[in-house]
Amino acid sequence: MEFGTSGMxxxxxxxxxxxxxxxxxxxxxxxxxxxNFKDGVILGADSRTTTGAYIANRVTDKLTQVHxxxxxxxxxxxADTQAVADMVHQNLGMYGIxxxxxxxxxxxxxxxxxxxxxxxxxxxxxxxxxxxxERHGGQVYSIPLGGSLHKQSYAIGGSGSTYIxxxxxxxxxxxxxxxxxxxxxxxxxxxxxxxxxxSGGVIRMVVLTKKGANRHLYLPDTxxxxxxx
Amino acid sequence: xxxIGTGYDLTNSVFSPDGRNFQVEYAVKAVENGGTSxxxxxxxxxxxxxxxxxxxxxxxxxxxxxxxxxxxxxxAVSSGLVPDGRHFTSRAREEAASWRKVYKSPITTADLxxxxxxxxxxxTLYSSVRPFGVTAIVAGWxxxxxxxxxxxVGSGPSIGSGGKAKDKKYGGPGLYMIEPSxxxxxxxxxxxxxxxxxxxxxxxxxxxxxxxxxxxDGVKEAAxxxxxxxxxxxxxxxxLEMTWISNLEGPTKGRHQEVPxxxxxxxxKLAKKALDGDDDDEEETKDENKPAEADKMEE
Numbered sequence: 001m002e003f004g005t006s007g008m009x010x011x012x013x014x015x016x017x018x019x020x021x022x023x024x025x026x027x028x029x030x031x032x033x034x035x036n037f038k039d040g041v042i043l044g045a046d047s048r049t050t051t052g053a054y055i056a057n058r059v060t061d062k063l064t065q066v067h068x069x070x071x072x073x074x075x076x077x078x079a080d081t082q083a084v085a086d087m088v089h090q091n092l093g094m095y096g097i098x099x100x101x102x103x104x105x106x107x108x109x110x111x112x113x114x115x116x117x118x119x120x121x122x123x124x125x126x127x128x129x130x131x132x133x134e135r136h137g138g139q140v141y142s143i144p145l146g147g148s149l150h151k152q153s154y155a156i157g158g159s160g161s162t163y164i165x166x167x168x169x170x171x172x173x174x175x176x177x178x179x180x181x182x183x184x185x186x187x188x189x190x191x192x193x194x195x196x197x198x199s200g201g202v203i204r205m206v207v208l209t210k211k212g213a214n215r216h217l218y219l220p221d222t223x224x225x226x227x228x229x
Numbered sequence: 230x231x232x233i234g235t236g237y238d239l240t241n242s243v244f245s246p247d248g249r250n251f252q253v254e255y256a257v258k259a260v261e262n263g264g265t266s267x268x269x270x271x272x273x274x275x276x277x278x279x280x281x282x283x284x285x286x287x288x289x290x291x292x293x294x295x296x297x298x299x300x301x302x303x304x305a306v307s308s309g310l311v312p313d314g315r316h317f318t319s320r321a322r323e324e325a326a327s328w329r330k331v332y333k334s335p336i337t338t339a340d341l342x343x344x345x346x347x348x349x350x351x352x353t354l355y356s357s358v359r360p361f362g363v364t365a366i367v368a369g370w371x372x373x374x375x376x377x378x379x380x381x382v383g384s385g386p387s388i389g390s391g392g393k394a395k396d397k398k399y400g401g402p403g404l405y406m407i408e409p410s411x412x413x414x415x416x417x418x419x420x421x422x423x424x425x426x427x428x429x430x431x432x433x434x435x436x437x438x439x440x441x442x443x444x445x446d447g448v449k450e451a452a453x454x455x456x457x458x459x460x461x462x463x464x465x466x467x468x469l470e471m472t473w474i475s476n477l478e479g480p481t482k483g484r485h486q487e488v489p490x491x492x493x494x495x496x497x498k499l500a501k502k503a504l505d506g507d508d509d510d511e512e513e514t515k516d517e518n519k520p521a522e523a524d525k526m527e528e
Contacts, residue, residue: 106376107334109381110333110378111332114330135375135397135399138392139390140385141381149381149382150381151377151378151381151383152385174387210392
């Protein structure tokens with residue numbers, strides 16, 4: 001297991017997210033985000049998966065369902081984040097059955113955090129948990145590398161997020177309607193994809209409201225302008 | 230030696246031909262002889278009360294508590310074998326703590342009752358153990374507010390989360406009684422132990438299902454019920470022990486605590502007064518009973 005020791009960038013100039021990967025590991029050099037809006041939450045992500053400089057998958061789905069209206073955005077090691085998401089998915093499924101009521105986003109966030117914190121030395125997983133439930137409405141939690149838990153209005157993550165802190169800060173409004181919220185996520189991810197070499201491909205979104213989960217897909221051939229069905 | 234019996238009662242997990250489990254039934258007998266315990270579910274909180282029979286004049290008054298705190302928002306009391314009750318308490322605390330560790334939030338009263346029901350049922354299954362000699366009453370207040378995940382940083386949007394279902398209420402009082410068989414039900418008013426029949430009859434008069442009883446009234450009623458239930462067992466001295474859990478606006482702010490001394494004494498005074506009021510005729514019957522009891526003492 002070789003981990004880089006440099007603070008921010010490796011010798012090859014690849015971003016710090018790559019730093020924690022083992023040799024040859026598949027990486028989600030990523031742009032992900034999730035935001036609160038008037039009726040719930042929206043998760044968004046690019047679709048690029050890389051092994052070093054090679055694009056292993058250009059249409060990856062980094063938005064992963066762990067319960068009906070609780071989803072997560074995955075960044076870091078594809079294997080690690082899939083494994084963690086699978087475990088939480090299984091756990092929440094059991095929770096729903098055994099307690100006779102669906103789990104809340106808090107429950108999901110707590111389970112994710114426990115896994116990420118207790119195994120911090122072995123995992124490279126940067127997750128954003130977003131969900132909607134009847135009692136709490138939409139909620140966004142961020143779990144960065146060390147396994148801390150942050151409740152936020154909106155969260156951005158992955159290597160591409162570094163390029164859009166300014167965009168998000170300038171354009172963020174609380175309580176946006178769905179259209180404005182979708183445009184905010186799309187605009188931010190477009191910039192992230194434009195500037196970050198390890199982000200790219202299509203833009204995927206999931207809108208979570210009382211109506212359930214609704215997927216969006218935007219393709220680069222139309223400058224992400226048209227929603228693809 | 231009178232009889233060797235049928236043999237179906239000698240170990241756990243053996244059914245009699247008509248489908249009964251005698252070990253469990255014997256455990257229930259142990260409960261029926263224990264001091265009375267009750268719980269009352271009020272609109273703004275829950276009260277637990279128990280009749281602690283004094284077994285020796287040398288015991289320090291007010292010490293040796295019988296109602297235990299399971300978690301900050303939850304308490305339990307049991308009738309029957311005291312050590313079994315202690316083990317119940319200790320397991321309930323473990324369950325509550327493990328729930329907090331996994332889900333980073335307090336366990337609900339319903340969930341704790343479910344876990345403990347499962348635990349007690351397991352003690353009816355194996356030949357190496359015996360059923361619990363207690364019936365336990367668990368009371369709790371599930372927060373009506375949205376709780377953060379324990380240890381989280383930040384609190385989300387300043388305007389609050391969007392898309393909540395409107396006009397729905399969450400949380401509130403919880404009261405469950407768990408029996409030696411592992412069976413558990415939710416109650417408006419629960420009673421177990423020696424005086425349970427009297428206590429139940431008294432509680433039925435309170436129309437608890439209407440949800441109008443306030444916690445402060447509940448405390449007074451609980452004291453009264455323990456005193457009334459004790460009336461059939463007058464020869465033994467007892468101490469009244471009471472705890473309560475109010476809503477977040479109430480006196481305990483959602484915590485399980487002892488009822489304050491002054492309030493407890495007031496409630497006891499009222500209970501004694503109420504008892505004296507309708508006790509005049511009972512006094513006579515008691516006198517009639519005296520010779521009979523004296524007879525019993527002979528050997």
